[in-house]
Amino acid sequence: MAKTKYEHLKQEAYEANMQLPKLGLVLFTFGNVSAADRSLGVFAIKPSGIPYGELTPEKMVIVDFESNIVEGALRPSSDTKTHAVLYKHWDKVNGIAHTHSTYATAWAQAQRDIPIYGTTHADHNTFDIPCALPMSDEMIQGEYEYETGHQVINWFKEKGLSYEEVEMILVGNHAPFTWGRNVGKAVYNSAVLENIAQIAYLTETINCNAPRLKEVLIKKHYERKHGPGSYYGQ
Amino acid sequence: MAKTKYEHLKQEAYEANMQLPKLGLVLFTFGNVSAADRSLGVFAIKPSGIPYGELTPEKMVIVDFESNIVEGALRPSSDTKTHAVLYKHWDKVNGIAHTHSTYATAWAQAQRDIPIYGTTHADHNTFDIPCALPMSDEMIQGEYEYETGHQVINWFKEKGLSYEEVEMILVGNHAPFTWGRNVGKAVYNSAVLENIAQIAYLTETINCNAPRLKEVLIKKHYERKHGPGSYYGQ
Amino acid sequence: MAKTKYEHLKQEAYEANMQLPKLGLVLFTFGNVSAADRSLGVFAIKPSGIPYGELTPEKMVIVDFESNIVEGALRPSSDTKTHAVLYKHWDKVNGIAHTHSTYATAWAQAQRDIPIYGTTHADHNTFDIPCALPMSDEMIQGEYEYETGHQVINWFKEKGLSYEEVEMILVGNHAPFTWGRNVGKAVYNSAVLENIAQIAYLTETINCNAPRLKEVLIKKHYERKHGPGSYYGQ
Amino acid sequence: MAKTKYEHLKQEAYEANMQLPKLGLVLFTFGNVSAADRSLGVFAIKPSGIPYGELTPEKMVIVDFESNIVEGALRPSSDTKTHAVLYKHWDKVNGIAHTHSTYATAWAQAQRDIPIYGTTHADHNTFDIPCALPMSDEMIQGEYEYETGHQVINWFKEKGLSYEEVEMILVGNHAPFTWGRNVGKAVYNSAVLENIAQIAYLTETINCNAPRLKEVLIKKHYERKHGPGSYYGQ
Numbered sequence: 049m050a051k052t053k054y055e056h057l058k059q060e061a062y063e064a065n066m067q068l069p070k071l072g073l074v075l076f077t078f079g080n081v082s083a084a085d086r087s088l089g090v091f092a093i094k095p096s097g098i099p100y101g102e103l104t105p106e107k108m109v110i111v112d113f114e115s116n117i118v119e120g121a122l123r124p125s126s127d128t129k130t131h132a133v134l135y136k137h138w139d140k141v142n143g144i145a146h147t148h149s150t151y152a153t154a155w156a157q158a159q160r161d162i163p164i165y166g167t168t169h170a171d172h173n174t175f176d177i178p179c180a181l182p183m184s185d186e187m188i189q190g191e192y193e194y195e196t197g198h199q200v201i202n203w204f205k206e207k208g209l210s211y212e213e214v215e216m217i218l219v220g221n222h223a224p225f226t227w228g229r230n231v232g233k234a235v236y237n238s239a240v241l242e243n244i245a246q247i248a249y250l251t252e253t254i255n256c257n258a259p260r261l262k263e264v265l266i267k268k269h270y271e272r273k274h275g276p277g278s279y280y281g282q
Numbered sequence: 283m284a285k286t287k288y289e290h291l292k293q294e295a296y297e298a299n300m301q302l303p304k305l306g307l308v309l310f311t312f313g314n315v316s317a318a319d320r321s322l323g324v325f326a327i328k329p330s331g332i333p334y335g336e337l338t339p340e341k342m343v344i345v346d347f348e349s350n351i352v353e354g355a356l357r358p359s360s361d362t363k364t365h366a367v368l369y370k371h372w373d374k375v376n377g378i379a380h381t382h383s384t385y386a387t388a389w390a391q392a393q394r395d396i397p398i399y400g401t402t403h404a405d406h407n408t409f410d411i412p413c414a415l416p417m418s419d420e421m422i423q424g425e426y427e428y429e430t431g432h433q434v435i436n437w438f439k440e441k442g443l444s445y446e447e448v449e450m451i452l453v454g455n456h457a458p459f460t461w462g463r464n465v466g467k468a469v470y471n472s473a474v475l476e477n478i479a480q481i482a483y484l485t486e487t488i489n490c491n492a493p494r495l496k497e498v499l500i501k502k503h504y505e506r507k508h509g510p511g512s513y514y515g516q
Numbered sequence: 517m518a519k520t521k522y523e524h525l526k527q528e529a530y531e532a533n534m535q536l537p538k539l540g541l542v543l544f545t546f547g548n549v550s551a552a553d554r555s556l557g558v559f560a561i562k563p564s565g566i567p568y569g570e571l572t573p574e575k576m577v578i579v580d581f582e583s584n585i586v587e588g589a590l591r592p593s594s595d596t597k598t599h600a601v602l603y604k605h606w607d608k609v610n611g612i613a614h615t616h617s618t619y620a621t622a623w624a625q626a627q628r629d630i631p632i633y634g635t636t637h638a639d640h641n642t643f644d645i646p647c648a649l650p651m652s653d654e655m656i657q658g659e660y661e662y663e664t665g666h667q668v669i670n671w672f673k674e675k676g677l678s679y680e681e682v683e684m685i686l687v688g689n690h691a692p693f694t695w696g697r698n699v700g701k702a703v704y705n706s707a708v709l710e711n712i713a714q715i716a717y718l719t720e721t722i723n724c725n726a727p728r729l730k731e732v733l734i735k736k737h738y739e740r741k742h743g744p745g746s747y748y749g750q
Numbered sequence: 751m752a753k754t755k756y757e758h759l760k761q762e763a764y765e766a767n768m769q770l771p772k773l774g775l776v777l778f779t780f781g782n783v784s785a786a787d788r789s790l791g792v793f794a795i796k797p798s799g800i801p802y803g804e805l806t807p808e809k810m811v812i813v814d815f816e817s818n819i820v821e822g823a824l825r826p827s828s829d830t831k832t833h834a835v836l837y838k839h840w841d842k843v844n845g846i847a848h849t850h851s852t853y854a855t856a857w858a859q860a861q862r863d864i865p866i867y868g869t870t871h872a873d874h875n876t877f878d879i880p881c882a883l884p885m886s887d888e889m890i891q892g893e894y895e896y897e898t899g900h901q902v903i904n905w906f907k908e909k910g911l912s913y914e915e916v917e918m919i920l921v922g923n924h925a926p927f928t929w930g931r932n933v934g935k936a937v938y939n940s941a942v943l944e945n946i947a948q949i950a951y952l953t954e955t956i957n958c959n960a961p962r963l964k965e966v967l968i969k970k971h972y973e974r975k976h977g978p979g980s981y982y983g984q
Contacts, residue, residue, distance in 0.1 A: 075477050076470065078402065097515030126506055126514045148402050150477075154484030157400040158492045166859040167924045168780065168850050185498040192502055221495050222401045236778065243777050243852075249488060250856030254951060258860045261923050264887040268894055272828055280828045281799030309711050310704065312636065331749030360740055360748045382636050384711075388718030391634040392726045419732040426736055455729050456635045483722060543945050544938065546870065565983030594974055594982045616870050618945075622952030625868040626960045653966040660970055689963050690869045717956060 054092065054119055057085050058108040061092035064231040068147060069100045071239045079147040080125040082111075083231035084135050086142065089113060091135055095122035115194070126193065133197025134227065138211045143231025145238045148223040151245035155179065156218035162244060164261050165251045169244045170269035171280075172215075177241065178207055179218040200225065213274075216241045288326065288353055291319050292342040295326035298465040302381060303334045305473045313381040314359040316345075317465035318369050320376065323347060325369055329356035349428070360427065367431025368461065372445045377465025379472045382457040385479035389413065390452035396478060398495050399485045403478050404503035405514075406449075411475065412441055413452040434459065447508075450475045522560065522587055525553050526576040529560035532699040536615060537568045539707045547615040548593040550579075551699035552603050554610065557581060559603055563590035583662070594661065601665025602695060606679045611699025613706045616691040619713035623647065624686035630712060632729050633719045637712045638737035639748075640683075645709065646675055647686040668693060681742075684709045756794065756821055759787050760810040763794035766933040770849060771802045773941045781849040782827040784813075785933035786837050788844065791815060793837055797824035817896070828895065835899025836929060840913045845933025847940045850925040853947035857881065858920035864946060866963050867953045871946045872971035873982075874917075879943065880909055881920040902927065915976075918943045 061083040068074040068081065077100070082093035092108040109120030113136040115129045125131075131144045155162050155177075162177035164170060169177075180203040182188070187195040200217055204210075215237045216226040226237035251258045273280040295317040302308040302315065311334070316327035326342040343354030347370040349363045359365075365378050381387075389396050389411075396411035398404060403411075414437040416422070421429040434451055438444075449471045450460040460471035485492045507514040529551040536542040536549065545568070550561035560576040577588030581604040583597045593599075599612050623630050623645075630645040632638060637645075648671040650656070655663040668685055672678075683705045684694040694705035719726045741748040763785040770776040770783065779802070784795035794810040811822030815838040817831045827833075833846045857864050857879075864879040866872060871879075882905040884890070889897040902919055906912075917939045918928040928939035953960045975982040 075473060078405075095516065096513075123513070123516055148477075148481075150481055151484060153400060153402060154481050154488055157481060157485040158489035160489055165923070166855060168855060171780075182496060182499060185496075188498045188502050192506075221399070221499060239777060243850075247850075247852055247856050247859060249484065250853060250951065251859040253487065253955065254856055255860035255862055262884060262887075264890045265884060265923060268890050272894075279798075279825075282797065282825055309707060312639075329750065330747075357747075357750055382711075382715075384715055385718060387634060387636060388715050388722055391715060391719040392723035394723055416730060416733060419730075422732045422736050426740075455633070455733060483718065487721065543941060546873075563984065564981075591981075591984055616945075616949075618949055619952060621868060621870060622949050622956055625949060625953040626957035628957055650964060650967060653964075656966045656970050660974075689867070689967060717952065721955065 052119060053088065054085075054090065054110045055105070057083055057088070057090070057092040057110070058105045060231055061094070061108045062103060062105040064143065064145070064235050065094050065103060066100060067235045068145070068238070071235070073147040073149040073238055073242060074100070075148070079145070079149075080127055081145045081231060081235060082125075082128075082131045082143065084142045086139070090118050091131060091144075093124050093128055093131060095120070096125050098122070127196075129191065129193035130197040130200070130225070133194060134200065134225075137197075137201050138227070140212055140229055141227045142229055143234035144225065144227045145231075145234040146223065146225050147238050147242075149238065149242040149245075151249055152218060152224040152241050153222075154249070155245050156223055157221055159220045162218070162248050164266060165248050165258055166261055167265065167269040168247060170261055170266045171273050172237075172240055172244070172270075173213050174266045174270045175209060175214055177216055177218060177244065178203060178209065178214070179220050181220045196222075286353060287322065288319075288324065288344045289339070291317055291322070291324070291326040291344070292339045294465055295328070295342045296337060296339040298377065298379070298469050299328050299337060300334060301469045302379070302472070305469070307381040307383040307472055307476060308334070309382070313379070314361055315379045315465060315469060316359075316362075316365045316377065318376045320373070324352050325365060325378075327358050327362055327365060329354070330359050332356070361430075363425065363427035364431040364434070364459070367428060368434065368459075371431075371435050372461070374446055374463060375461045376463055377468035378459065378461045379465075379468040380457065380459050381472050381476075383472065383476040383479075385483055386452060386458040386475050387456075388483070389479050390457055391455055393454045396452070396482050398500060399482050399492055400495055401499065401503040402481060404495055404500045405507050406471075406474055406478070406504075407447050408500045408504045409443060409448055411450055411452060411478065412437060412443060412448070413454050415454045430456075520587060521556065522553075522558065522578045523573070525551055525556070525558070525560040525578070526573040528699055529562070529576045530571060530573040532611065532613070532703050533562050533571060534568060535703045536613070536706070539703070541615040541617040541706055541710060542568070543616070547613070548595055549613045549699060549703060550593075550596075550599045550611065552610045552612075554607070558586050559599060559612075561592050561596055561599060563588070564593050566590070595664075597659065597661035598665040598668070598693070601662060602668065602693075605665075605669050606695070608680055608697055609695045610697055611702035612693065612695045613699075613702040614691065614693050615706050615710075617706065617710040617713075619717055620686060620692040620709050621690075622717070623713050624691055625689055627688045630686070630716045632734060633716050633726055634729055635733065635737040636715060638729055638734045639741050640705075640708055640712070640738075641681050642734045642738045643677060643682055645684055645686060645712065646671060646677060646682070647688050649688045664690075754821060755790065756787075756792065756812045757807070759785055759790070759792070759794040759812070760807040762933055763796070763810045764805060764807040766845065766847070766937050767796050767805060768802060769937045770847070770940070773937070775849040775851040775940055775944060776802070777850070781847070782829055783847045783933060783937060784827075784830075784833045784845065786844045786846075788841070792820050793833060793846075795826050795830055795833060797822070798827050800824070829898075831893065831895035832899040832902070832927070835896060836902065836927075839899075839903050840929070842914055842931055843929045844931055845936035846927065846929045847933075847936040848925065848927050849940050849944075851940065851944040851947075853951055854920060854926040854943050855924075856951070857947050858925055859923055861922045864920070864950050866968060867950050867960055868963055869967065869971040870949060872963055872968045873975050874939075874942055874946070874972075875915050876968045876972045877911060877916055879918055879920060879946065880905060880911060880916070881922050883922045898924075
């Protein structure tokens with residue numbers, strides 16, 4: 049196969065997908081990652097139903113933000129339209145990850161936001177992790193994956209959340225989606241979300257009246273890592 | 283030992299058995315897998331009580347659907363009659379797996395069906411995972427493993443379930459059995475069941491009033507992967 | 517160091533001790549295994565406080581059934597007297613393992629017997645796993661490890677349990693001890709106990725009214741593997 | 751870069767930091783370890799936000815007990831001032847570890863001391879593991895990491911705890927800090943604390959009325975390992 053201008057993007061998407069099993073976030077094929085290149089107006093995404101052990105960079109599928117397949121011999125992930133909608137509407141997102149990681153999926157099935165109980169959470173954002181309730185029957189029966197993308201965007205709009213701060217959502221009864229300014233950040237957020245979800249689960253079992261983290265502490269930890277006065281990292 | 287016409291089947295059963303410890307589904311010898319060849323009218327099954335580390339393809343035992351040993355120097359799995367009954371009555375099943383995987387076994391011991399709480403479950407079937415209640419004392423004291431096979435078949439009949447859709451059951455107070463059109467699918471289903479069982483466990487702990495997945499969403503996810511309009515995979 | 521008649525026993529005890537970290541049953545030095553040779557009237561036991569990574573067969577300590585050190589440059593496990601008492605009184609025991617494995621230790625701290633909820637348990641014995649309540653203050657302040665051995669033996673006597681059938685106990689607020697006709701069986705029982713303890717924990721969380729396994733099923737599964745009519749294994 | 755007098759300390763801190771991922775105590779960069787040299791009046795600490803896979807001894811940062819950077823090209827851990835305060839006030843501490851390990855962090859988020867339920871705990875100290883409640887808003891908004899150090903010291907003073915016996919604390923809504931007479935002991939304590947936290951969690955779930963370990967047993971187990979009459983180890 050001749051080399052195309054998408055090789056770097058396929059490589060990037062391939063490597064990010066391969067992180068999911070290494071981080072213990074997927075069983076079999078239950079997950080997918082995509083990486084976007086804004087200058088080319090496309091993203092590379094995992095092909096549908098291919099086990100991680102059989103993935104190669106060449107098998108990635110190139111898709112544009114209207115969900116048209118641009119290049120690739122395989123059918124893209126069944127969640128491709130959800131990715132496309134998010135890329136189209138959120139222009140600073142360049143990577144998206146979807147997993148069925150155990151604890152985050154349990155919160156999604158429980159239809160509950162994950163309360164912000166500690167600084168591990170506040171190091172990443174200042175809100176409860178939102179859980180979007182299931183869509184109307186009409187939307188599910190229609191263009192389901194496309195509507196899922198819009199559901200996520202509308203949920204953020206209604207709740208007044210910024211996708212640049214809160215880079216994760218639980219789709220109710222389904223599972224999490226995470227994103228970031230690059231695909232590495234999107235995968236990182238999937239692992240962070242699973243970690244936050246597990247610790248919050250244990251926190252409630254240990255103390256069913258566990259208090260939400262107080263605002264001053266939320267702000268302090270978030271601002272240590274983010275924004276103009278941050279002093280975490282190099 | 284001279285090569286026989288069962289070599290391919292022994293190899294297939296051996297490889298499938300070796301997946302169980304790799305997938306974290308068995309401790310010591312607590313599990314067994316069989317692979318059937320309908321044209322030969324037999325199945326190959328793990329020998330009883332042999333640690334996975336000592337298994338070889340040659341040690342597999344060839345048994346017919348009436349539970350007669352056809353070939354093999356070792357005694358077959360103590361659950362062999364259960365496998366034979368299922369193969370005899372369900373003619374599209376070509377592989378069966380039995381484990382004592384942790385979460386699935388806990389649901390079996392709790393004597394509860396696993397409610398369908400999310401799309402991870404609906405991606406595989408549209409019903410709660412059935413838990414067959416323990417048999418009568420007479421059946422247990424009689425041909426126990428043979429009766430277990432009939433119990434599974436009768437449970438499906440009574441509940442109106444199709445073994446081609448729901449490829450798994452919890453045998454109450456015992457542990458799960460899973461199956462499929464080939465042995466790879468049977469083992470795959472064991473891992474999927476354990477995953478579903480764990481997420482359902484966590485879901486109920488997070489929200490003791492967690493709602494069952496709504497019908498439209500069950501149907502949508504199942505039909506994405508199965509049937510004429512499916513669009514998952516290649 | 518000159519070879520002695522205890523080399524085989526040290527090797528056996530060493531290999532059994534090294535199984536504990538492999539099976540995920542110990543953190544750091546929290547556990548010990550001993551192997552007895554009845555014809556020599558001694559057992560080999562792990563030295564106290566030595567990390568598993570630094571163990572060698574030569575470091576094992578040879579002790580008699582009165583707790584006298586017979587051979588060895590290092591101080592034996594602090595639990596040595598408990599081992600000695602069990603060997604002295606239970607003459608078919610040739611191996612003993614002690615761990616602080618997570619779930620079994622939690623049941624011990626909860627001061628509860630582990631109810632027999634399923635066939636995984638009944639495959640190994642027909643009783644709830646006993647939890648011996650803490651000793652009197654006088655016994656603790658006296659020869660503590662020696663008294664622990666007697667506490668275990670008395671608990672079995674009072675409850676009418678046979679150490680040849682039930683090869684495990686939870687010492688209340690402390691942790692489990694397991695044993696067997698050889699040291700391999702003792703270590704095997706430690707892993708089985710941890711597995712039973714975890715599944716029982718999950719069973720109660722899923723169904724707080726989970727029924728105890730019925731007697732006919734207990735008997736059936738136990739007798740499949742043990743006694744004159746057994747048909748499990750080779 | 752020319753060798754300095756701090757090479758040994760950097761090496762020691764580097765090796766101790768690398769233990770955290772091996773022991774399963776950190777995700778990504780969520781943790782840090784420091785090692786002090788009292789004769790030089792400094793400690794070596796992990797640089798901020800550097801993944802463990804990219805750490806080298808050379809990247810460690812040398813800091814004095816007033817939090818001044820003495821040597822190093824990178825910015826030190828954002829928790830550096832907490833370490834400095836502890837070293838300054840507790841003169842027998844020569845190593846400090848901070849993780850967000852799952853179970854210990856859950857107890858911290860639940861704002862609960864970990865009750866002493868068993869001998870695994872009493873082998874290490876004789877008190878419930880203290881959880882320091884969150885600081886006042888003013889202290890959080892001020893020199894947060896510096897104040898965290900003082901909060902820990904004051905909590906021990908108020909509760910009458912000795913930092914030489916209880917080598918660990920949960921900082922409420924945040925996560926644990928542990929320490930020791932050397933950095934190996936500090937890291938060891940992080941793993942022990944996580945283990946104690948998990949077993950205590952399970953203990954309460956199994957028996958919500960689980961009794962605290964009785965005083966005589968606490969004293970016995972602690973004194974087996976610590977103090978003049980100890981007989982654990984070599």
